[in-house]
Amino acid sequence: MSDFSDSLSVSTSGLKAQATRLRHLSENIANADTPGYRRKTVPFEQAFGAEGAGGEVRTGLVSLDRSELERIHDPAHPLADDSGHYEGSNVDLVIEIADAREAQRSYEANLKLFDQARQMSSALMDLLRR
């Protein structure tokens, strides 16, 4: 409709994308001790809205981290092989927490911009009302 309305929907797409990112991060953290679990990463890509408002962001297909799984020594574990090791997950909690913090900051930035657009439009309406 107007630029304000468009910027509201673009900010919302950013909020949605960060929420999706946080969801996959929490999956990674929840499965940090699951044997054989590979951490999931979500790419962001530019999307074009149905109403012609370009520049929106959306999350792409989830991909699995192909890095090597951690080998844990525990001969009593049912999944342990001949050498007494089994494959754990390749989730690094430090990386996940840093990523979550980044998602939070990004979310806050998008929220701030959403509020900014709203304040600007209402200031404009105040001008018209006087």
Add this chain to the structure above:
Amino acid sequence: MDIQAALAAGRYAAARPATTPDADPPGGSGAGAAFARAAEDFASTLRRGETTAMAAMTGDADPHALVQALAQSELALETVVTVRDRVVEAYQEILRMPV
């Protein structure tokens, strides 16, 4: 005196058609069509807000979509109310005009 009054009445009657509003060309770009489009836009924004709110209540839509739809509805409603207030104010200004 009478002749002048009749003349004035004749002039007035002759000038009247100039003040009648033009009929809008069908589907054209007149002010009426623009207002109709704006009203349609406003109604569709409000309708979208309502359906999103209902979907969010039943758990179909996520809160982001709800917040976005409500903010857009608020923006549209504020615009329409402000424009309406200005139009009513202008109309009252005309009514108060000493003739």
